[in-house]
Structures are given as C-alpha cells and as structure tokens.
Amino acid sequence: MTHPLVEGVATDLWIDGQWCPASDGGRFDVDDPATEQVIASVASATVEDCILAVDAASKALKAWAGLTPRARGEILRRAYELMVQEGEKLAQIVTLENGKSLADARGEIAYAAEFFRWNAEEAVRISGQLSHAPSSGARILVNHKPIGVALLVTPWNFPAAMATRKIAPALAAGCTVVIKPASATPLTLQALIPILTAAGVPAGVVNLVPSRASGKVVSAMLMDDRVRVISFTGSTEVGRVLLRQAAEKIVRPAMELGGNAPFIVFEDADIEAAVDGAMIAKMRNMGEACTAANRFYVHAAVSDAFSRAMASRMAALKMGNGLEDGVAVGPLVNADTRDKVRDLVNDAVARGAKILTGGECPNGPGFFYPPTVLTHVDPESDLVREEIFGPVAAIQTFTSEDEMVALANASEYGLASYIYTQDLTRGLRVAERLEAGMVGLNRGLVSDPAAPFGGVKQSGLGREGGHEGVLEFLETQYVSVSW
Numbered sequence: 001m002t003h004p005l006v007e008g009v010a011t012d013l014w015i016d017g018q019w020c021p022a023s024d025g026g027r028f029d030v031d032d033p034a035t036e037q038v039i040a041s042v043a044s045a046t047v048e049d050c051i052l053a054v055d056a057a058s059k060a061l062k063a064w065a066g067l068t069p070r071a072r073g074e075i076l077r078r079a080y081e082l083m084v085q086e087g088e089k090l091a092q093i094v095t096l097e098n099g100k101s102l103a104d105a106r107g108e109i110a111y112a113a114e115f116f117r118w119n120a121e122e123a124v125r126i127s128g129q130l131s132h133a134p135s136s137g138a139r140i141l142v143n144h145k146p147i148g149v150a151l152l153v154t155p156w157n158f159p160a161a162m163a164t165r166k167i168a169p170a171l172a173a174g175c176t177v178v179i180k181p182a183s184a185t186p187l188t189l190q191a192l193i194p195i196l197t198a199a200g201v202p203a204g205v206v207n208l209v210p211s212r213a214s215g216k217v218v219s220a221m222l223m224d225d226r227v228r229v230i231s232f233t234g235s236t237e238v239g240r241v242l243l244r245q246a247a248e249k250i251v252r253p254a255m256e257l258g259g260n261a262p263f264i265v266f267e268d269a270d271i272e273a274a275v276d277g278a279m280i281a282k283m284r285n286m287g288e289a290c291t292a293a294n295r296f297y298v299h300a301a302v303s304d305a306f307s308r309a310m311a312s313r314m315a316a317l318k319m320g321n322g323l324e325d326g327v328a329v330g331p332l333v334n335a336d337t338r339d340k341v342r343d344l345v346n347d348a349v350a351r352g353a354k355i356l357t358g359g360e361c362p363n364g365p366g367f368f369y370p371p372t373v374l375t376h377v378d379p380e381s382d383l384v385r386e387e388i389f390g391p392v393a394a395i396q397t398f399t400s401e402d403e404m405v406a407l408a409n410a411s412e413y414g415l416a417s418y419i420y421t422q423d424l425t426r427g428l429r430v431a432e433r434l435e436a437g438m439v440g441l442n443r444g445l446v447s448d449p450a451a452p453f454g455g456v457k458q459s460g461l462g463r464e465g466g467h468e469g470v471l472e473f474l475e476t477q478y479v480s481v482s483w
C-alpha cells in the first residue's frame with residue numbers, strides 16, 4: 001500500500017542512471033510516524049548492489065571530473081531551481097516520512113536547495129596557488145583535484161538537507177557519489193533523483209542505495225579501493241565505528257556527529273529576543289536536530305521571567321499530524337526516540353526537576369511527545385549529558401560567567417552553542433571560551449549554506465558548507481617546478 005503523497009515516487013535503487021530492484025528482491029517498509037501506518041516499501045540494497053553502485057560512480061568519474069567547472073556549476077544551479085519548483089511536493093514527503101510540521105519541512109527544502117545554489121557558485125572558485133620556494137628557487141604550484149568516489153551516509157532528521165549538503169559540494173569538486181540514506185526516511189531522496197536527472201546530472205554520477213543492512217553495505221563499500229572519502233552525518237556512536245573502518249584503507253573521513261548545545265542567557269539579555277531564539281534553537285524539527293539547544297543556562301536574576309515566557313510559548317504550540325494546517329509540533333520519528341525522551345524527562349523529574357508545561361506522553365497512534373519545559377534541573381540528570389532529540393527545554397541557572405563556561409564545556413560534544421547578551425564584548429569573549437564549532441550570538445539559528453558547519457571534540461571532523469565544504473572532496477597536489 002502506497003500513500004497517495006508518494007505515489008509515482010520510484011522505490012527501487014538508482015544505479016548508473018537506472019532504477020533497479022535489489023538483487024535478492026529484498027524490500028523494507030517506511031512508516032508515517034503520525035499514524036504508524038506503512039506509506040511505502042523500498043528496495044533494500046545488498047552488498048553486491050552497492051558494489052555495482054561504486055562501479056557506476058567509478059566509471060562516471062573521469063567524464064564528470066573532466067567537465068568544466070562552469071558546466072558542473074550550471075547543472076547544480078538547475079538542480080537548485082528545479083528543487084525550489086518542486087519544493088511543496090518534496091516538503092510533503094519529508095513531513096510524511098519524518099513527522100516534522102510542514103512549516104519545518106518547507107524550511108528544510110529551502111535550506112537543502114540552497115546547497116545546490118551555493119556550490120554552483122563554489123564550483124567555479126576552486127583555486128590553486130603559486131609561490132617561490134624560499135631556498136631552492138623552484139616554484140611551488142598547488143592544485144586541487146577531485147578526490148574520487150565519495151560514499152555519503154545520511155540521517156533521518158533532515159532527509160533532504162543532510163544529503164544535499166554532501167551531494168552538492170561533491171559534485172562541484174568533480175566527484176561522483178553513492179548515497180545510503182537513513183532507513184526511516186529514504187523517500188525524500190528517491191523523489192530528488194528525477195530532479196537531479198532533469199538538471200542534467202549524467203548516469204552514474206549520483207547513485208542511491210537505501211538498505212536495511214546499513215552496517216554491512218557501508219562497510220563493504222569502505223573496503224573498496226575506489227571509495228576515497230566517506231562523508232557521514234549521524235550519531236557519534238556510529239561515527240566512531242566508521243572511523244575505525246575507514247582507517248583500514250585510509251579513506252578520508254568527514255564526520256558530522258552528535259551535539260549537546262548549551263543555550264546561555266545573561267542577565268542583561270533582551271528576554272523577548274532570547275525566548276524567540278530559544279524557540280527556534282529548541283523547537284526546529286521538534287528538537288530532533290544536532291544543533292538543538294539541549295542545556296539552558298539562564299542567569300538566576302532572569303531565570304523566572306525566561307522560564308515562564310518559554311513555558312507559555314511552548315504550551316501554545318499545536319501538536320498533531322504535521323501535514324495538518326496550523327500544526328507546529330509533529331510526532332517524533334519513531335517509538336525508540338519518543339521513549340528515550342520520555343525516559344530522560346522521568347529521570348530529570350525523579351532528580352527534582354519541576355515541570356512547567358508538558359511532560360505527559362500521550363497514547364498513540366503516533367510517536368508524539370508534547371513541548372515540555374523543566375526548571376530546577378539537577379546537573380547530574382541524564383538529559384544534561386545526552387542529546388534529548390525531542391521538544392524538551394531543560395533549564396538550569398548560573399550566577400558567575402566562569403562557572404557557566406565550565407559547565408557549558410563539560411561535555412564530550414562541541415557542535416553548537418548559543419549566547420544571549422546585549423553586551424557584545426561579553427558575548428564575543430564567551431563565544432571564544434566555548435568549545436564549540438559554531439556559536440549563535442543573539443541568534444537561535446546557526447545553519448547557513450554559506451558558513452562552515454561542523455563540530456569540535458566528539459561532534460565531528462571537517463566542515464560542510466561555506467568555502468570549506470568543497471575541500472572535503474578535493475585532494476591537494478603540489479608540483480615543484482623549475483623554469
């Protein structure tokens with residue numbers, strides 16, 4: 001049974017410009033997290049299928065890398081335009097398989113499409129360098145070349161944007177790709193393939209291999225000598241496994257992993273602006289974002305005002321099927337994610353946290369968890385250490401800057417951080433002291449295709465977007481020249 005919104009979307013593997021079933025006929029079901037009903041069945045690639053995808057990517061590499069940067073850029077630009085044109089249909093598919101509200105899904109599609117536009121512009125600005133060797137008198141000529149076949153593995157929380165953030169720079173650099181999407185949300189990319197084809201992406205340049213056997217197929221592709229880079233977005237736990245496997249063949253890793261963002265509100269902050277920012281940093285994607293504000297540190301002088309305002313904004317959000325008008329909070333992606341959020345809140349409450357709003361897990365169907373605000377959170381609570389990945393704001397207070405910076409940095413993660421203060425000197429000073437790859441200063445959103453996205457510590461290696469994103473897919477070669 002196929003849901004009407006995904007009727008017409010191909011559900012086979014896309015290898016070498018052809019839709020084909022899995023070689024063993026295997027398929028898996030994709031569910032709507034709002035209804036728990038099956039919406040489609042998708043082919044599940046085997047190891048053999050994935051190696052065929054690597055064959056196709058490898059075969060297409062020379063011609064794709066040999067196109068002029070302008071030609072590659074124009075194909076990416078057309079992909080941007082077509083994706084925007086098809087935006088509403090893609091947004092509905094994202095909502096259907098992921099659960100997020102249509103407003104969030106539309107935002108994701110616009111953000112995802114921007115990676116094609118930005119990288120269309122980057123494709124023609126990949127530069128080299130020429131300099132004089134200080135002692136020998138030779139010239140040092142530095143050139144960047146496409147690294148080769150790229151293996152891309154993406155998560156379910158942004159099924160479109162986490163993929164285009166990799167596909168677009170890889171193609172701009174002249175690489176060809178094999179993508180393994182998350183099993184919970186493969187349909188968005190299935191629907192993107194015809195857009196890439198219509199934009200002019202040749203056969204074999206982009207190959208799509210959804211698979212239920214993710215560990216097995218990704219590891220087989222990593223052992224193939226032709227794969228030269230793995231770009232992974234997902235949990236730190238799986239990132240660690242892939243880093244070990246990548247070591248075997250010295251495959252270059254680009255890792256976008258988990259986060260545990262602190263959201264810091266100083267006593268001089270504009271509280272209304274801080275609450276606006278907190279709502280974005282916490283509730284974009286119902287909290288299912290690696291950049292989601294996970295730990296709120298609010299100065300004791302303003303914590304009551306901030307917590308009350310936050311609770312009233314959270315309580316006003318309409319929860320329901322993300323496809324319905326006016327719904328701001330859809331279901332979480334699956335039962336495990338919902339149960340984890342429920343358990344984290346129960347643990348915090350058992351340690352003394354007070355619930356200002358939410359906290360009651362409704363009965364199904366659908367994996368719903370209500371927007372929840374907790375105060376008096378014990379720093380030893382599990383949700384202070386772990387990613388909540390749900391719509392729960394856990395508020396602690398602080399009085400001294402040094403104490404707060406130490407608490408904010410006491411995490412194995414270092415992806416995003418947020419600071420609200422009207423004193424920009426203090427804001428910049430604290431930003432520098434935070435162990436985070438990205439800081440929002442008086443802003444609740446850091447994601448921008450034109451900025452380098454990524455983390456420090458166990459949040460990852462490398463950057464996506466900005467000028468840095470394309471570098472992950474380039475090899476540096478230096479030629480020592482005499483003339």
Ligand code: NAP
Nearest residue numbers: 154155156181182183214215218234235238256257258290
């Ligand atoms: P996940 O469980 O790590 O899965 C991510 C991808 O890896 C999926 O395609 C998954 O396939 C695949 N996978 C799972 N086990 C694997 C294995 N042993 N070998 C190879 N591939 C494997 O993460 P998730 O639950 O989808 O996503 C949530 C996590 O992603 C959070 O921790 C979040 O913070 C992080 N994230 C980080 C960023 C960032 O930019 N830093 C952005 C978004 C999300 P299956 O679905 O088939 O299992």
